[in-house]
Amino acid sequence: MKVLSDQSVIQDLSTDKNSISFTAKHFDSFPQGTNKADEYSWFYLLCLQGQTGETTNISANLSPPNAPLTRDNSLVYWSHDRWTWQQLVSPVHTNHTGLPQKYSFTLPSSKPIYLSNTILYDYNHLRLHLRRFVDDHPQLCHQQIIGHSLQNHDLSIISFPSRQREYGRILVTTGCHPAEPDILGSLAILEYLASPAGIILLKHFTVDIMPMQNPDGYKLITCLTANGINLYWNFRYQDKSNCPEAYYLWKYIKKNPPLLYLDFHAYVHQYHRHPMPYLQSLACYTGSTTKKLVTKMDRVLTDLSQGYYKIGSLSMWPDALSTLVTNNFNTIAYTKYHFNMYEGVDPSRQRAIDIFSSLANLLIKHQIKQAHILTPPHGQVTPDQTDSSTATKYYSLHSRLKQIFIYGKSYYRYYRYRHRTDLRIR
Template identity: 25%
Template structure:
């Protein structure tokens, strides 16, 4: 038992970067089980959740097999866990709904699928991208685009992983800055949305070129590298949850190294717009949803108007009702976007994607969100008037 099993010619493990799954065991012929690993946080209940899993199955036998795997210890939103992806090489294949069932009493989801001889698949309830691969990819992008990109280490985690920011655009003359980031929630695929946005920004498309000419776009794909590498739901290597630390940080209290690094970068670079990508796995959530933070905190009336115009632009391209975050919201007042509006008058947004959609469709929507926000921010929506920032 543990995070590795070889039985009946089937090798099942979570012992790799981003992996999550323990107590892997055989239940009999072609039937296996494992437990999703719970975040080892403290204090806030959100710091000890268990809903994410990521494991691989390698058929080392000479025959095709149809197997069943029971994934237990799903303690958060189990009834809505209906979107599972199998990664085969570079391809993401969605597991059909008929191959997924849940047992709420046992807090488990049961997955069935066939696997060919010699075939290896990764099984997860979200899209994922290892920190080491993201780091290598960002380094390659910066090296291949020396005039238009700069890669910065903005901080270091408890396990000595670098928190990386790729800056794109007007790097020589101090253009206005826009900050884009993936969520600190390690189990969500905001990092892949950011990767897709970087690819778009460096493309030959005319709109991408106009962005590079007018702005500096800072992109932080992975705010919580240790969490990504360790396969956590939300916390870092020390059990801290950077997502919900920014109210304490703004009050001068000690928080995680990850939150400190992002806050320090913002204070140093003074972005005038912030966009953070998140994702859902729950089937009862819409595919594409903005989180709209109250404009009541703005002290600058022009910023308030700008924020409200961006709100409307995001609503027009989304598929469900927004999450509206009012003044003093018990949970989300602790988040970065809320605190940026409150303290710096920076229009700030969370945007939720969804694992029900393909990865390609999610990236398309992420880019669509960027287009909509930049159009309003840059005054391209002439019917509503130009931005003054």
């Protein structure tokens, strides 16, 4: 058995007879802004080749090598082509951080095989899949190239124009951090929009789906851009030369501001976190109609997440696109809705469809149009009594109390279950 290093993303590799150990590769940060390179250098890709039936013992991120591992349900996926992935069914040992992994793997064939602690979809397969989808639905949607990434890959949006009079636009993004397989949310929503249920929604809403916000990250296999920018925490929309990914997306949004913006991410090793949305405080929005609708949408999302959500400064990050769209247009923004891969691929796909369709159906049910949500010149919303300083203080206090409650609940769950091996999302 040998490791194909040029196709692996690992460091500190050492091999000894039937054992392989390595650590996850560390990625470098862009020098300006918050890029969290350490936090986002958690994944690995190991490419192996050997005889069919050969078994090897694999240790990832294990230091010291005999560190105690208390849980045996960590996630490992394998694939021949980085498009169809299967979850390893035998136990994968880890500790309460979810980062180290120890397991044995038997080669199913003599072809090269990829192993990873996440699902790392191959860039070319994704591109072809999306192209084929658009070619198969020429009456419904088209692909727009809105610009090019730092390494000259297409920044592309699949647009579904409204079929009758347009009430407004909805924007969905995924693939900000390519090691998080949240692109499965976009792929599921595309299929939903081509189904009879989805087509009803397109009567009045134009839907823009951007599956790969960070194409260079898919190509290079990193959560950051080619020069180390973290697009979520450091959305450098004015920096065309260093961050064309943010510049061109913002340019598109300025021309086509959405009334609703959704963005998906995925937890992979964070087993203790329930799938949940990040909620902005009501104080971020202007006008009573928007606030009332956001309250309803928050409730729908929280219900779909069994009561879990995140609120506070991280959900209103000053350099995030969500903050930018809400500040500029009053767009209702739900970014960083996190799937959790512990729940599985199919339930996460269903979760994406449920979230998208429930929020879109709320817009239809309340006959919401762009003019009811966006501020001038794109809409008619102006400040009212709900934007007074007393009301704003009330909303801030309210979200602070909710935040204390939800953090308490989350940490209680983490400490109670951190050594449990049969943990399931519930």
